[in-house]
Amino acid sequence: MIKIISARDRVMKLFGGEEIDRPPCFSGMGNVTAEGLKELGYKFASIHLDARKMADSSATTYKLFGFECGVVPFDLCVEAEALGCEINVYAHLEDILYPTIKKKIIHTEDEMDIAIPSGLQHRGRIPLVCEAIRLLKKDIGGEVPVGTYVLGPFTLAGQIMELNDLLKLSFKKPDKVGRLLDALADAVILVAGEYEKAGVDYITVREMGATSDVLSPRVFKGLILPYLKKIFEKISVPSVLHICGKTNDIVPFMAESGARAISVDQKNDVAESRKKLGKEARIFGNYDPYNVLVAGRPELVRETVRKCVNDGVSAVWPGCDIWPTVPPENFKAMMEEIRKDGR
Amino acid sequence: MVTEDKKKELLERLKNAVIQYDEDTAKEAAKEVLDVGMNANDAIFNGLVSGMEEVGRLFEAQEYFVPELLMCADALYAGLDILKPHVQQLDLGVKGSVVIGTVEGDVHDIGKNIVKMMFDVAGFTVYDLGRDVPLDKFVEEQLKTDSDLVCLSAMMTTTMVGMKKVIDDLRAKNPNVKIMIGGAPVSQDIAEKWGADGYAKDANNALKDAINMISSLKKLKEEAEARKSR
Structure with missing residues (x-):
């Protein structure tokens, strides 16, 4: 008889290689919902800039739907901002638009030899995210695991310089790009270390910029993988590497x-x-977070849970951030379906 | 008068310059095309564009990836910039104008730029709004330029939904405008559901589709005018 005392227990056992009763249904990426924001009366643009709002918003996804985690932050600009980029949170809009980088720090090839600012882990919103992690742990951390994410070095490089240039240079001048990725790996390690100190249970490294939709598996292996290895060596809590798009050729890497x-x-x-x-x-x-979870009918939502499990996932986990306008009945259907697997 | 052999050689050089992302050779060959008095239109379509078609095949076969594609595009533009001023009349059977941009909240413009390149070589007038474009701006620009076509791009699921609003607004203001959407998260299904006229799986497909759309639009206009004058 497998004894699982909480959703957190299940996830931590899974990471530890122990036997569990069923795959958990959780995520390592953004998980805020419009339903949760409505409940709290928060505007989307405001939850990126306030630790309390960030933590509360994330917690609603567990509280309202039983999603088996809490994850902060919600946007992909935290590290780039700490490195000196300016961000846009679209505060003037009511629509749900995720923050983007307004001003990059590398404009020409000559500016690529950057030094990581001292005290990086205290810059930008990193202390805010740490505070949100602590609040979230206090709120729901006994029941569900609390996660966070950092960008992979290549994806981060694409935030602080023109992606167009980065892609071409990764072909023309891989040594130069390699040096930048090495420096950014150090930055990511610093940030991840700070999140660990705040008590996070697991960290996802999002390296979606290096998907095989964009880069060849050969470039991934030669240019990106060494710096990912460097990062994972230094993360002590359970870690996840996320890459979206076509990944079948690179899963061994x-x-x-x-x-x-x-x-x-x-x-x-x-x-x-x-x-x-x-x-x-x-x-x-x-799990397809838009075409199924948002746009699909509940039957499809359930079938997709089955398909993920039958194909052999260790955890049913959306392939990207939860899209905030997910219909509540779909979210509930997903969680109901996975709970049927409990032994 | 340029010999057939010379012509063939130059077309081959232009084509290979694009495939091998060699900007210098593309420039040299384009200059030589002008020097020997070869037809610039011929050089664009049977040299540069046929190179890009091969690049498209290599991309599909996963021999080339996005970095290669971008470098090939640079080589194509290097040649095109030299040849274009000397093109008398691009002959694709249809000419049109297009408003193109990446929707607000999305700062990814690589896919959009590749599609734009196809319109550029086809001789379309392109109004490029860039990236992170406020949704109202698409409608405004279409009305201002009276463009036949509006192309919306989104790289992320999180911004894709903004396209629906633009489509609805455009339809309300100008029911005849043709709308094409594209980007990683977009599908034929979404295009149909949201009422777009076309869905660009890739740049080649975008251009073919765009030409078809504009042809049908022009035909409609001609029919309407013929009815009026009767």
Whole structure:
């Protein structure tokens, strides 16, 4: 008889390689919902700038729907901002628009030899995210695991310089790009270390910029993987490597990165990945967060849970951030369906 | 008069310059095209564009990825910039104007730029609004320029939904305008559901679709005018 005392217990056991009763349904990426914001009366643009609002918003996804985690932050600009970029939170709009980088710090190839600012972990919103982690832990941390994420070095490089240039240079001048990724890996390690101190249970490294929709598996292996390895070596809590898009050709490299689990989206054929990586590998995914969870009918929502489990995921996990306008009945249907697997 | 052999050689050089992302060769070959008095239109379509078609195939076969594609595009533009001023009349059977941009909240413009390049080579007048474009701006620009086509791009699921609003607004203001959407999260299904006329799976597909749309639009206009004059 497997004894699971909480959703947190289940996830931590999964990361630890222990037997569990069923796959958890959780995420390592943004998980705020419009329903949760309505309940709290918060505007989307405001929850990125206030630790209390950030933590409260994240907690509603567990409280309203039983999603088996709490994750902060919600946007992808935290590290870039700490490095000196300016961000836009679209405060003037009522619509749900995620913050983007307004001003980058590298404008030409010559500016690529950057130094990581001292005290990076105290700059920008990193202290705010740490505070949100502490608040979230206090609120729901006994019941569900609390996670956070950082960007992978290549994706982060695409935030602080023109992606166009970065992509071409990764081909023309890989040494130069490599040096930048090495420096950014140090930055990511600093930030992740700070989140660990705040008490986070697991950290996802999002390296979606290096998907095989964009970069060849050869470039991924030669140019990106070494710096991901460097990062995972330094993360002491359970870690996940997330890459979206076409990933079937690179899952063996992802598994080599040193992450405790890999995360893929709906474009990955998980049955095939499972065959490639074997039954011990932790594969999280590959639930389609928009076409199914937002736009699908509840029957499709349930079928997709089944498909993920049958294909062999270790956790049913959305392939990207939860899209905030997810219909409550769909979210509930997803959670109901996974709970049926409990033994 | 330029010999057939010379012509063939130059077309081959232009084509290979694009495939091998060699900007210098593209420039040199384009200059030589002008020097020897070869037809610039021919050089664009049977040289540069046919190179890009091969690049498209290599991309589909996953031999080329986005960095290669971007470098090939640079080579194409290097040649195109030299040849374009000497083009008398691009002959694709249809010419049109297009408003293009990446929707607000999205700062990814690589896909949009590749599609834009196809319109550029086809001789369309392109009004490029750039990226992170406020939704109202699309409608405003279409009305101002009376463009035949509006192309919306979104790279992220999180911004894709903004396209629906633009489509609705455009339809309300100008029911005849043709709308095409594209980007990683977009699908044929979404295009149909939201009432877009076309869905650009990739740049090649975007151009073919755009030409079809504009042809049908022009035909409608001609029919309407013919009825009026009767």
